[in-house]
Amino acid sequence: DAKTTQPPSMDCAEGRAANLPCNHSTISGNEYVYWYRQIHSQGPQYIIHGLKNNETNEMASLIITEDRKSSTLILPHATLRDTAVYYCIVRDPSGSRLTFGEGTQLTVNP
Amino acid sequence: NAGVTQTPKFQVLKTGQSMTLQCAQDMNHEYMSWYRQDPGMGLRLIHYSVGAGITDQGEVPNGYNVSRSTTEDFPLRLLSAAPSQTSVYFCASMTGFKSGELFFGEGSRLTVL
Numbered sequence: 001d002a003k004t005t006q007p008p009s010m011d012c013a014e015g016r017a018a019n020l021p022c023n024h025s026t027i028s029g030n031e032y033v034y035w036y037r038q039i040h041s042q043g044p045q046y047i048i049h050g051l052k053n054n055e056t057n058e059m060a061s062l063i064i065t066e067d068r069k070s071s072t073l074i075l076p077h078a079t080l081r082d083t084a085v086y087y088c089i090v091r092d093p094s095g096s097r098l099t100f101g102e103g104t105q106l107t108v109n110p
Numbered sequence: 111n112a113g114v115t116q117t118p119k120f121q122v123l124k125t126g127q128s129m130t131l132q133c134a135q136d137m138n139h140e141y142m143s144w145y146r147q148d149p150g151m152g153l154r155l156i157h158y159s160v161g162a163g164i165t166d167q168g169e170v171p172n173g174y175n176v177s178r179s180t181t182e183d184f185p186l187r188l189l190s191a192a193p194s195q196t197s198v199y200f201c202a203s204m205t206g207f208k209s210g211e212l213f214f215g216e217g218s219r220l221t222v223l
Contacts, residue, residue: 032210034210042214042217043200043202043214043215043216043217046212049210049211093209093210094208096141097155097158098210099169100145100152100153100154103152
């Protein structure tokens, strides 16, 4: 599975959009991009995933560049409860593993 | 539904003791896995199973054993605990390994003295 690079930390003001970047320059054609988050010491929570098209659900939007070498997770109106570590994962669906990196610590400030 | 249930939530062991961390899911998921998370770090895969009777090693399998006799249960055994195994352990499951949408338990915090 391709390696991902994320900034270690980011800050965002409450009510504003949080844009979390992820670089995956070695991604291959059949690999999906997944996003999870981990609030404090809880188990990680699935957010969204995509292959090449932009995706949106009730939690977030995922924007994948045309060359698929990077993506951005967007939380449109961040709240204090969105403070968490956000993990970007690239995975081939035929593979049996999900490998978590260090993630980005997002802090939403009042 | 209960989802993924882990027991115990907290455990303190002495070096050399053995124990089993229990994991059960009620979603009829084929795939189950165990991760460990050390302070300030990401999750590392220990073992996983793509179905009953099938298990395989992850990134950090040494010191741990698993079995998958039923779809619902995936226990993690520490045969001889070491201080380096002090960590938070998470069990996770998903419909099938193609899914990618893992459901995690609340974690089991293990301290080895």
